[in-house]
Amino acid sequence: xxxxxPSACIPLAPLVLIIVCFTSITFASPFPPSLTTSSNPRTNxxxxxxxxxxNNRIFASDQESIAHFNGIANNLRQKYNAAPTPTSTSxxxxxxxxxNQIININADASYVGSIAIGHPAKSFQVILDTGSADLWIxxxxxxxxxxxxxxxxxxxxxxxxxxSTAFSIKYGTGAASGNxxxxxxxxxxxxxxxxTFGVCNQVTQNLLKDxxxxxxxxxxxxxxxxxTMPFWETLASEGAWDEPLMAFHLTSxxxxxxxxxxxxxxxxxxxxxxxxxxxxxxxxxxxPDGQESFWLIPLTSVxxxxxxxxxxxxxxxxxxxxxxxxxxPATAIAAIYSQIPxxxxxxxxxxxYWAYPCDTxxxxxxxxxxxxxxxxxxxxxxxxSKVGAGYCLGAFFELELGSNSPxxxxxxxxxxxxxxxxxxxxxxVGIATLASEALAEAxxxxxxxxxxxxxxxxxxxxxxxxxxxxxxxxxxxxSVGFWVVLMS
Numbered sequence: 001x002x003x004x005x006p007s008a009c010i011p012l013a014p015l016v017l018i019i020v021c022f023t024s025i026t027f028a029s030p031f032p033p034s035l036t037t038s039s040n041p042r043t044n045x046x047x048x049x050x051x052x053x054x055n056n057r058i059f060a061s062d063q064e065s066i067a068h069f070n071g072i073a074n075n076l077r078q079k080y081n082a083a084p085t086p087t088s089t090s091x092x093x094x095x096x097x098x099x100n101q102i103i104n105i106n107a108d109a110s111y112v113g114s115i116a117i118g119h120p121a122k123s124f125q126v127i128l129d130t131g132s133a134d135l136w137i138x139x140x141x142x143x144x145x146x147x148x149x150x151x152x153x154x155x156x157x158x159x160x161x162x163x164s165t166a167f168s169i170k171y172g173t174g175a176a177s178g179n180x181x182x183x184x185x186x187x188x189x190x191x192x193x194x195x196t197f198g199v200c201n202q203v204t205q206n207l208l209k210d211x212x213x214x215x216x217x218x219x220x221x222x223x224x225x226x227x228t229m230p231f232w233e234t235l236a237s238e239g240a241w242d243e244p245l246m247a248f249h250l251t252s253x254x255x256x257x258x259x260x261x262x263x264x265x266x267x268x269x270x271x272x273x274x275x276x277x278x279x280x281x282x283x284x285x286x287x288p289d290g291q292e293s294f295w296l297i298p299l300t301s302v303x304x305x306x307x308x309x310x311x312x313x314x315x316x317x318x319x320x321x322x323x324x325x326x327x328x329p330a331t332a333i334a335a336i337y338s339q340i341p342x343x344x345x346x347x348x349x350x351x352x353y354w355a356y357p358c359d360t361x362x363x364x365x366x367x368x369x370x371x372x373x374x375x376x377x378x379x380x381x382x383x384x385s386k387v388g389a390g391y392c393l394g395a396f397f398e399l400e401l402g403s404n405s406p407x408x409x410x411x412x413x414x415x416x417x418x419x420x421x422x423x424x425x426x427x428x429v430g431i432a433t434l435a436s437e438a439l440a441e442a443x444x445x446x447x448x449x450x451x452x453x454x455x456x457x458x459x460x461x462x463x464x465x466x467x468x469x470x471x472x473x474x475x476x477x478x479s480v481g482f483w484v485v486l487m488s
Contacts, residue, residue, distance in 0.1 A: 097242050097272035098188030101449035102128065102265035105212075107253045108381075108412055109324055111265050112212055114449075115231075116186040117197075118157030124150055127215040128248075128268060129322030130295050130422060131409070133223035133230045134169060135185065136176055136198030137214035145174075145203030148210045154199055159184045167198040169225055174204025176214075180226055187216075188270050190235055196228035218246070218321070218422070222293045232270075236424035241271025244424035248321060249277045249434070250416040251442040255380050264446035266438075278419035278432035285369035287427040294318035295422055297429050299408050301367045302332070303374055304339045315407045317368070319420065319429050323411030325384075326377075327352075327399025336364070336396055343394070346387060352398035355391040358383065362394070366414060368431070375431055381413050 100113045103125065112125045117137065124137055138146045140153040154160045160183045168177035178200035185195040200214070208214075221229045229237070236244040249266040253259040267274070273282065285297040299317040301310040309332070330352075337343035337354045340362055346353040356362070362382045365374035377395070384393040395413040419438065421430030 098190055098270045099274075100188040100268040100270065102248075102250070102267055103211075103448065104251050104253060104263040104265035106261055107256070107259045107263075108250075108416060110212075111250055111321060111412065113187070113216070113268055115216060117152055118154070118183050119159040120157075121184070121186060122152070122156075124152065124213040125211045127212060127322055128218060129215055129320070130218040131318060131320030131322045132215070132217035133219040133221055134198060134217045134226050135195070135215070135231060136167070136169060136178075136200050138176075138203060138208060139178060139199040139201050142178075142201045142203065144201075145176075145205045145207055146200075149208050150211065150213045152199065152213070154181060154183070157183055159193065161194070163196065167200070167226060169198065171204075171207070174207040176200040176203045176207065178202065185231055187231065188268070190240060190270060192231055192234050195231055195234070196226050198226060215322075219294055220292045233424065235270070243272055245273070245421055245430075246270050247273050247419060247421040247430075248415065249274070249419055249438050249441075250321070250412060251446075252378070252381060252416040253442060253444075255383065256442075256444070258444050260444075262448060263444065264441060264448060266441065273419075273421055273430075273432075277435055277438040279435045280433050282419075282421055282430040282432040283368075283371050283373050284421070284423065284428045284430045285371060287429070288314070288316070291316070292427050294320070294406055295429050296406055298369050299366065299410075300369060300371075301374075302336060302364065303367070304336050304362065304364045306363070307339050309335050317408035317410045318406040319410050319415065319422070321412060321415060321420075323409055324413065325411050326396045326413050327409040327411075328396065329407060330398040330400060333396055333398045337394065340394075346393060350387070350393065354394050354397070355387055356394055358386060358390055358392040364396075366410070368429075373431075375414070375418060377414055378417055381417065 103112045105112060111128055113128045114123050114125055115135075116123050126135070126137070137152045138149050140151045140155070142149075142151060154162070160181055163180040163182060165180040166177070167180045168175060176198065178198055180196055181199045182194045182196045184191055184193045185197065198214075217223070217230055218232050219230070221233055224230065232246055235241055236246075247269040249269075251264060251266045253263050267277075287296055288298070296316045296318055299311060299315050301308050303309070311332075333354065337356065340356045340360060342360065343354055343356040346355040361379045363376070363379060364382060365376040367374050382395045384395055386392050399409060401407070417434070419432040419434055421432070423430060
């Protein structure tokens with residue numbers, strides 16, 4: 001690749017008020033030492049079904065675009081730089097399965113589901129995040145950053161216990177803090193009493209926007225800052241599900257004309273896999289022994305424009321529903337864009353991002369573990385917003401993390417292209433091809449799920465005084481927008 005001079009700039013597009021100047025970059029080789037390239041990959045490629053033609057997102061100003069994409073990158077850097085090692089606690093039991101309907105916010109920026117807390121139960125919308133392990137919610141005594149957000153009134157719940165322990169969690173764009181409490185938490189027909197979670201009274205301004213009131217972490221308990229077992233892990237470990245797994249189908253509206261701030265987002269299946277949403281077999285990739293923290297699996301290779309870049313050694317990637325894009329080491333990202341003619345660093349306003357000609361269709365796929373299957377990313381999902389005349393940001397960006405963090409973060413840019421399964425035992429991540437029924441759900445006319453809470457019977461567990469719930473619990477969505485990408 002021929003690098004541009006420091007003064008080279010992409011001309012402004014008439015409708016985009018953004019100037020992107022590229023700094024000089026030189027590579028001794030187009031590939032870093034850990035990668036090798038081949039035009040004859042050993043993998044079997046999975047075909048993609050085309051979606052509605054792209055209509056790139058247009059931002060109102062350069063400041064809005066810069067803040068949006070830098071917020072995504074900064075949140076990821078904050079999220080993966082540190083990982084505490086806590087203990088765990090919990091319980092619940094019922095042998096069945098359930099479905100939680102999801103909301104797609106701002107054209108795939110984030111995905112939220114509904115939970116219920118307390119007695120009597122009240123529903124809340126929360127980010128569903130497989131890249132963290134804590135549940136937190138904005139409380140009724142919140143004095144900062146909780147305007148127009150549905151709040152948890154802990155004094156109105158007869159089952160709430162104040163644990164009198166401070167709680168705080170940080171993101172690249174802010175933080176949330178308060179105290180730890182415990183209460184009955186319900187989702188999709190399951191409940192855990194005495195579930196520990198953060199009850200936050202202070203949140204950085206604009207971190208939350210109605211209808212989102214908090215976040216539910218769906219990673220392993222070893223990541224929990226509150227040193228407790230997450231809701232999902234309690235259910236999986238205690239045999240409450242028919243199968244010890246949960247599965248996501250995420251709809252995709254990136255670049256689709258007419259997309260609103262809230263669209264139908266797919267589903268989170270608890271305790272089973274929905275065979276109507278995928279075709280063929282589920283390709284399970286094991287989490288390496290002792291690595292149960294993030295959902296970590298080996299990323300073997302990346303194929304772009306027919307060239308396969310193969311990692312040497314074991315390179316772990318975190319599968320993260322709470323992250324919008326895909327982040328990797330600078331050298332590997334540079335190698336990927338070197339296969340896309342005209343690609344260049346996107347300049348100082350977009351640190352870590354690359355831009356490429358918008359009229360180039362980028363075909364990229366990922367291979368995990370020992371599997372021979374190459375899983376593709378839709379070219380429409382690879383292409384983000386225009387940043388200049390004829391140039392677009394790419395969805396793969398540079399992300400240098402600490403030695404104790406994953407090497408790659410695989411977010412919704414990839415995960416919305418597949419049916420993804422997160423299995424507790426044996427610890428693994430499963431990937432399957434989306435069925436036509438699943439693809440059809442990404443319709444602008446698809447209705448948003450309605451909020452519903454039904455507690456059914458509450459029965460004490462045989463193992464201790466905690467309880468499980470029978471019946472439909474929470475499957476909700478509200479109709480107000482959420483424009484901040486929240487990743488924790």
